[in-house]
Amino acid sequence: MKTTWKLIPPFASDYSGVCSVLYELNSLIILFSPGGCSHSIVETDEIRSFNIATIFSSSLNDIDVIMGAEDRFITNAIYLIKNHPGVDFVSILGTPVSAITGVNFNRIARELQEKTGLPVVVFNTNGFESYVSGIYDALLKLGETFMVDSGKKNNRINILGYSPLNIGNKAHLNELISALESKGFEVMIFPGAGIFMKEIKRASESILNLVISPEGLGLAEYMQMRFEVPYLMQLPVGINGMIVLLHEIERRTGIEFGDYIKAEYTIDCSVKFNTASDTKVLILGQPLLSVAVGECLKMDFGIEKVSIATHLKRKSMVGHIYSNSMFSNVNFFEDEDDVINCMHGMDIIIADPLYRKIICEGGERTIFIPLPHIGLSGRKFADLGYEYIGRGGFAYIKSYIVP
Amino acid sequence: MEFTDNLLANGFFKKAFQKESCEEIINIALCIPGIHVLGVGPESCLRVLYFRALKQGQNDRFHMLGISNDDMVTGKHIDLTKIALQEIMSYKSDNVKAVIIYLSCSDILQGSNLENVISVIEKKYQRPVRLLKRGPLTKRRILPKERLGNLFCEILDKYVNEAYVKEKGNKSAVNILGEEKLSAQCELFKLLKEKGFDQIQEFTGFERFDQFMDLINGRFSVVTHKFALNIAEYLEKSYGIPYCFVSSKYRMKDIESNYRILSESLNVELNYREASNNFRTMLDSVKRDVFNKKIAVGLGERTFEIAGALAELGFCIQAVFVDTVTSTEKKLINFLFRQNKDMRLFSIPSINPVQYESEFNQIDIAIGERAIHYCSNAKKVQHKEVYGVGFENISRLVGEIL
Missing domain, CATH: 3.40.50.1980 (Nitrogenase molybdenum iron protein domain)
Structure with missing residues (x-):
């Protein structure tokens, strides 16, 4: 087995995954880093406009790392938070340096929360894991921290697990959303654009969670256990994929998709494609x-x-x-x-x-x-x-x- | 003069702006054919390096050894590094002239002792292996790019012996030592060719390893970026090749100084006055109302220099966006405030976008990603510096403003 890789890059890291989840939420995102860790996000991983997110990275030097920079981080973060009064919460993300030096993030969060009055969420990322675990943990943590039981709305469906890192541009989901909205469903993509704290809190109103990536599974399981929201994990690729999914939603919600499927998905798939049987x-x-x-x-x-x-x-x-x-x-x-x-x-x-x-x-x-x-x-x-x-x-x- | 509060104290946090990488350390490390780079560290670090190398088409000699947290803690990564070096040395072995091990912050923190591994591999394969510690934690004594320059000298030293020097005694070429490959149309090349320096050896333009070795055959070195100063000093000390340093500049007096240095060093007459007049003629053609437009500048390291250059030319610098201010930049700040007492200097972590929204909306032209981010109504100028010994960069910038 070869130890090195040359042609294929590593996957985006766990903290890139967390950032991709927080990106469109109204959060001030702070990386605990010597400064270079945000480069993977700004140079490669994030495909959305940088005007919609507020991401900062600390610039720790060697002395900070050796002597500990928690107090300096807190002092400066308070100042930073004061200059961003509109945010719903503050997110602190770990990087390889904090993983190796062992930073007491819980203390940092506690002090920041006490001094600013804003919720502070710590994501224990370390840069050694892939985006998969980052997104999974971030969604679960947001759910555990902020979601409350808000009763049920019969026409509400959450789409869980979206991140550009796993799904690509959100526009790919348009056809799916149109199908659901055509039957009167109110669809919330979580995480999604313009989702503020009150919407996160209301996510438990949903009657069904549609999980479109395995990274959303932890949150779906949590919501099932805590708020009794059932879930199904499926990505409706192609005609058959969409038909199967809509039938499944029909079965679970009682809302019929028969006429919609007939109108939109009756495409002749029996055309013999130019594919030999042993393709x-x-x-x-x-x-x-x-x-x-x-x-x-x-x-x-x-x-x-x-x-x-x-x-x-x-x-x-x-x-x-x-x-x-x-x-x-x-x-x-x-x-x-x-x-x-x-x-x-x-x-x-x-x-x-x-x-x-x-x-x-x-x-x-x-x-x-x-x-x-x-x-x-x-x-x-x-x-x-x-x-x-x-x-x-x-x-x-x-x-x-x-x- | 008005500073947003706490400006100088707060360089601790930097805001993330979209960035297109260029001439990063990894690209310089990979610029000599035959020199391979082994990146060792968490995959998050290797990923950035991979895409930086890919952008310059250099992946062929870039090898990645992803280290897990457990490997790091247990020290297993040292054994893995040894295996990886063996793999590289055995890979099309004639083509591997040297390997640079590129370490990340986490390895530097661990203080991993790779010296033994390096010594074993060097002995076994008779080829140099060098360690490059880079990243924000290693900047205190010497910048990583300067350290990389030293590594190139050491590699050169291993390959060039007395016999080679004797064989290559013909000193006729000019060495161009910098971090980016210069355009064939750049002013430096034009000036050199006009004065009869036809044979040019460009550090970042070599197609074979032996061309790198031929640096010792230079008659003179022109250093275009400080990264290569150590290489120039080495060539001067070891092979008697003199050098001069002329970096890219925006301000008139600095450009004049570049011409003077180059002129004295090459012992030729260079016509600064003519170049300056051409630039002035171009500037005179600019409509007067452009000089009344409010400009914001915010593009990283050279923000003050560029703002100063534009202010000297009569443009109205209304806002400057920076992460932090160094002591050497204070003079330029004072100069900018003298030019426009209403200018605003924004420390990015201190900006409350809502508070300053109306001011940002009054900006007409935003230069650089930081200014563009905040001044969304302004004309966007994404200026990218390319190397220019003379007026290339400032001319291009004025053109972009227009």
């Missing part, structure tokens, strides 16, 4: 999306030989998150050579465009369908015109495999 497909990417794309290939296009792989390391929290039986067919590779080898001999590869360079060596006949994974390639391909949900997703995949 081999590899999907390399975010596991839930990959599983859903695989299902779409099978049901919408009749392609059966689908392999799914990722190089997310199944250790600690990620291992727990992906322990669901839904991911039993996903290959988790930890060696770059294994990732490269699994691409050999494939007829179709659906993956982030960063992988394209790898398959070019000997795979000229392979059809490559770009499916950017922001948690991997950052903002490099974020603006690429691609779709996966519902009709849009079906048309996108079809445009590659049907000449």
Whole structure:
């Protein structure tokens, strides 16, 4: 097994994941860092406008790190918070330096809270884990900290687990939201744009949580246990994916989608696509999306030989998150050579465009369908015109495999 | 004169602005063919380095060793580093002339002793391995870029022996030592070629390792960024190659000084007056009302210098956005306030955007990401500096303002 990686970058870190969750919430985000840790966010990971978030990073020097900088951090943070009076809460994020030196974040939070009167939430990130655990923890922590029992609203559905790192631009969810809103559902994407504290508190009003990434699972389980909000985890890729999801929502809520499905999703999927029965497909990417794309290939296009792989390391929290039986067919590779080898001999590869360079060596006949994974390639391909949900997703995949 | 409160005291927090990286340390470390870089550290650090290298097409020689928290605590990362070095040395081995181990803050904090590993690998493969400690925790004595310059000297020293010096005795080329590859049309090249210096060896433009070795064949070195000062000093001390330092400037007096230094060092006559007149002619064509527009400047390290340069030319600097102020910048601040007593100097952590909204809305032109962020109604000027010994940068900036 090779120890080094060269062609494929590491995934976005846990603190990038937390930032992506907090980004559109009304929070003052502070990284405990020597200064460089925010670079991954500002140079690569964040695809949204920097005008909507307030992210600061400390600039610790060697003396601060050796002698401890907690008091200096508190003094300056109070000053910073005073200059941002409109925020709902303050978020403090750890980085590799705080993980190694051992910073008492709870004390920092307690003092800041006492002196400013604002809620302060600590996210124990360390930069050694991937965005998966960052988003998972952040959502759960926000839920545990702020959500209260607000009764139920019969037409409210939460979409949980969104982050550009796992799903891409939020516009990808438009078709799904339109479908839900067409039946009178009030949809809240959490985390989402313009969500203020009062909306977070009201999230428990929902009658169903639709979990669109495994990172939202912890919060969904928590809300089920605490507020009795049931959940289902599914990403409706392609025509069949959308039909299955809408039927499931119908079953759970009693609101019928039959006429909507008939009007919007009666597309002739029985067209014989130009795919031989032994067409081999590899999907390399975010596991839930990959599983859903695989299902779409099978049901919408009749392609059966689908392999799914990722190089997310199944250790600690990620291992727990992906322990669901839904991911039993996903290959988790930890060696770059294994990732490269699994691409050999494939007829179709659906993956982030960063992988394209790898398959070019000997795979000229392979059809490559770009499916950017922001948690991997950052903002490099974020603006690429691609779709996966519902009709849009079906048309996108079809445009590659049907000449 | 008005400062927003607590300005000088508060350099502790820096606001995150979208950034496109360029000429970062990793890019310089990877700029010589044959020199490979092994990044060791948490994946969050390696990820940034990967994309910086990718942007410059340098990933071919960049290797990443992701370290887990457990590896770090148990010291396992030292063994892993050894294995990684062996992998690199065995990889197309003829092409690997040297390896730079690029450490992150966490390793520096741990005080990992990699010296033994390095010594074993150097002995086994007979090729230099060097350690680069970089990042905010290592800036106190010497800047990481300057430290990197020293590493290049050490690598050069390992390869260039007396026989090579004798063989390459023909000293005719001018070495350009800097951090970015210069444009073929840049003023420095033009000046050098006009004066008959046809053979140019650019540090960041080598296509083979032996071209790097040929730096010792230089007749003269022009240092365009302070990162390379140590390399120039080494070449002077070891091979008698004199050098001069002419960095990129915006202010007229600094540009004049660049011309003078270059002229004296190369022993040629350079016509500053003509270049200055050309720039003045361009400036004269600017409509008068542009000089009345309120300008905000906020683009990182060179904010004050750029604001000062524009103020000298008669532009109205109304606001300056900075993270912090160094003692050397105070003179420039005073100068700016003398030019416009109503100018506002904003320390970014101190800004309450709601409080200053009406002031920000009055700005006509915002230069740099920090000013653009706050002055959303202003014309946006995303100025990116490129190396220029003369008037290139200030001319371009004025053009962008127009």
